[in-house]
Amino acid sequence: MKFIGLFLLLIGFVSLFIGFTGANLLAINWVNQWGETIGWLIRIGVTILGGVLYFIYRHED
Secondary structure: OHHHHHHHHHHHHHHHHHHHHOOOOHHHHHHHHHOHHHHHHHHHHHHHHHHHHHHHOOOOO
């Protein structure tokens, strides 16, 4: 679970950074199908979810 949290956290940060530059990766381009606001909410939500999972399970390994 710690790995999944770290993975989501990193993907969220990369997505946020790339979103600020105006570019999009093909793998995360689907978040813009529902509009710009929902796309940003999904990016932020994935980042927060990853951070929460990582910090909850950081001592289990």
